[in-house]
Amino acid sequence: MPELPEVETVRRTLNQLVAGKRIERVTVRLPRIIQRPSEPEQFAAALEGRTIRTVERRGKFLRIMMEDLVLVSHLRMEGRYGVFTQDEPIESHTHVIFHFDDGTELRYKDVRQFGTMHLFTPEEELVLPPLNKLGIEPLDDGFTLNVFKERLARRTTRIKPLLLNQEYVVGLGNIYVDEALFTAGIHPERTADSLKRPEWARLYEAVRATLARAVEAGGSSIKSYVNGQGEMGMFQHELLVYGRKNEPCSRCGRAIEKLVVGGRGTHICTSCQPLPKQRSGNAAEMKMHDRE
């Protein structure tokens, strides 16, 4: 699933490709993608004649901004956008087509069909699901070490599932949580309330730096991209632990291990991310559950 750096990369490319274009009509080929309004005909009718102003982002959601309307789109597993001319053949799994009045089309393709689109007025957008419960943007100025600690530090939840929960900090998924926890030297099974002050500082810096560097690199090689200008992200070459099971740790040389934490495959270096002794029973149990 694309995370903040990948969605941000799609946002930037999409913004270059569709900002200023006027929607002539919309074809919905798979109604289930459209979550709001309930009828795909209403969705299409509401978008007719609208001009796209900009494409923005909130967490892992794309926000296609028009006058008096916002289209909120989540790519989920494999959703992707592409801009085509209207005479180009329509690829299979293309579910929604935005026909522009300049003869081009924005096409949404999604093999897994998990992606969603919601249409809102600007007043509704942030007070209704799915955007109403989102936490803080980790690359915004408002995301300070104090805010980070305030929101998370008293929780008794394990730190990895907590970082994945979009109600606290948005945009982090399995890849960047593993990377940030490794960079900070924190075991993913630690509970938030067990982290010491210097560990919060390291984790805060690691979250910011990892995401910022990944955005800079265009995200990690992703399945969600915009064709035309859609270069693949390059950050997968810089990943330190994710996807590197059995490879030597870049810091200490010990083999990277893969565990399951909160149901998610998790990459760690057990010497750089030690688990305090009282939790070692859990660690053994955790390894037994590793079937991936």
Ligand SMILES: [Zn+2]
């Ligand atoms: Zn190591």
